[in-house]
Amino acid sequence: MRELQIAPSILSADFASLGDAVRSVEEQASWIHADIMDGHFVPTLTMGPLTVKALAAVTDVPIECHLMVTSPWDLIEQFVQAGATRCTVHVEAGRVREMIERARYLGIGVGVALSPDTPASEILPYLELVDVVLIMTVHPGFGGQKFMPEVLPKIREIYERICNASLDVDIEVDGGIGHETVVQAVSAGANVLVAGSAIFSAGISPVAAIKDLLQVAGELSLG
Numbered sequence: 001m002r003e004l005q006i007a008p009s010i011l012s013a014d015f016a017s018l019g020d021a022v023r024s025v026e027e028q029a030s031w032i033h034a035d036i037m038d039g040h041f042v043p044t045l046t047m048g049p050l051t052v053k054a055l056a057a058v059t060d061v062p063i064e065c066h067l068m069v070t071s072p073w074d075l076i077e078q079f080v081q082a083g084a085t086r087c088t089v090h091v092e093a094g095r096v097r098e099m100i101e102r103a104r105y106l107g108i109g110v111g112v113a114l115s116p117d118t119p120a121s122e123i124l125p126y127l128e129l130v131d132v133v134l135i136m137t138v139h140p141g142f143g144g145q146k147f148m149p150e151v152l153p154k155i156r157e158i159y160e161r162i163c164n165a166s167l168d169v170d171i172e173v174d175g176g177i178g179h180e181t182v183v184q185a186v187s188a189g190a191n192v193l194v195a196g197s198a199i200f201s202a203g204i205s206p207v208a209a210i211k212d213l214l215q216v217a218g219e220l221s222l223g
Contacts, residue, residue, distance in 0.1 A: 004217050005031065007032070008195060009198070025061075037068045051182055052082040055083070061201065063083060064085065068141065072093055084108060089113065091113065096112060097129070114154075115140055116138070124161060136151070173193060177193050179212065193217065195213060
C-alpha cells in the first residue's frame with residue numbers, strides 16, 4: 001500500500017480568508033489542491049495564477065493545480081511561475097503528451113486526469129510519463145457533488161496496470177470523498193484523496209477532519 005495522502009481542496013474553503021484556510025490544514029495536508037476552472041471546459045469559473053501566487057506565499061505545502069481548462073498549454077507556465085508544484089491536465093483537453101513534456105521542461109510534477117465518462121484506456125499510454133493519475137469521482141465543474149461508485153472499476157483497472165508495470169505513480173481521486181467513500185476509494189487502489197467539504201465543512205477543525213479521514217483510510221489499509 002502506497003503512502004496515504006490528503007489534498008484539501010480549497011474550492012470548498014472560505015474565499016474571504018483563503019490564507020487562513022491553507023494555514024489551517026498545513027499540519028496534516030500533503031498537498032493543497034487548487035481547482036482551476038475556466039468557465040469553458042467546465043461551466044464554473046474559479047481561480048487563476050494570482051490566487052495560486054497568493055497561496056504559495058503563505059504556505060510551504062506543495063500546490064497542485066488541477067487544470068480543468070480548454071487550453072492548458074496556454075496557461076501552464078503562468079501557474080508554474082505563480083508557484084504550482086504540480087499541474088494535472090485532463091486527457092479530454094487533448095495534446096496530452098505535449099503538456100507532459102512542457103511540465104517536465106518547466107521543472108514541475110505532472111499528472112493526467114480523466115472524467116467519469118472517459119474510459120481508462122485513454123490515459124494508459126501516459127502512465128509511464130506522469131507522477132499521478134487523477135480520477136474524477138464526480139463530474140468536473142462543481143464542488144459538493146456525491147461520489148460516483150460506478151467509477152470504482154476504473155480505479156481498480158488503473159491501479160492494477162500501475163502495479164503490474166511496477167510504476168511509481170500515485171492514484172488520486174477527486175469528488176465526494178468522505179468517511180464512507182474514502183473506504184471505497186482506497187479499497188479500489190487510490191492513495192491520494194482530494195477532499196473539500198469533508199475538511200472545511202465538517203463541523204470540526206480542518207486538521208481534525210483530515211486526521212479522521214486518514215484514520216479511516218489507514219485502518220482499511222492495515223486490515
